[in-house]
């Protein structure tokens with residue numbers, strides 16, 4: 001990590017985003033027309049409400065006024081699809097709000113962790129500046145949390161000190177409660193925004209080849225990223241005394257199986273570093289997750305097997321594992337139950 005971090009590329013992206021945002025707002029105003037929004041209330045016994053709104057300018061967050069527990073609203077669905085609270089509605093539609101206390105397992109979890117990846121990306125950029133080229137930052141597919149991977153220039157790595165700094169910035173970003181803002185632009189405009197990043201350029205070219213004519217870009221504070229969305233509006237639930245956010249580990253990236261992510265001119269021997277994180281909207285949920293991880297670790301067969309001398313592994317060749325009993329897994333299970 002360099003002592004003096006330069007943020008020229010980030011500043012350029014923000015500048016361009018704000019200019020494009022202004023142009024998008026003017027276009028939206030010109031295209032706006034009346035639409036009917038049918039709002040499904042959280043109480044099933046109540047009739048849906050019908051509201052007249054303006055296409056391309058009205059956002060779902062403006063339609064929360066009549067909802068009784070609106071401070072619990074985290075995101076929404078439009079015609080069944082997950083949608084940003086701050087993304088303008090484009091046509092007559094059916095709107096359903098999602099609540100922190102009831103919808104965690106019905107779409108909110110992925111949205112929340114997806115949004116967490118943006119916070120992690122923003123923090124990595126804050127710490128490493130122009131020395132990091134961010135690649136992809138999705139929620140973890142099979143498991144919990146999210147990650148962001150990127151290439152660190154000059155052979156740098158994300159060490160423990162840097163990880164602590166990244167986490168500190170993540171907490172700060174949550175505390176400031178910036179909204180995730182979205183614009184939809186042409187592939188050419190998106191290529192211009194990410195002209196310094198070969199990974200983002202590769203993703204845009206790939207979308208172009210698949211026939212996409214519109215590319216969405218999000219901004220969180222000073223962090224501009226290429227993303228399809230959707231996200232929770234901001235990291236409000238993670239602020240104050242309910243912050244439950246941690247960078248859990250980092251590992252060097254392996255391209256195998258993900259070749260489609262690799263820009264054509266990218267050398268596979270040039271590694272990416274992946275940093276993991278996780279966040280929950282309450283301290284209690286975070287504690288439950290942590291306790292589950294600790295429990296799983298206790299019952300990790302390979303660790304228990306080694307500690308009880310059931311397996312043999314040589315330090316110079318840790319790959320081959322030799323069992324010292326005929327049914328090692330059954331043996332470990334029996335041992336941890338004692």
Ligand SMILES: [Zn+2]
Nearest residue numbers: 114227228229
């Ligand atoms: Zn995103």
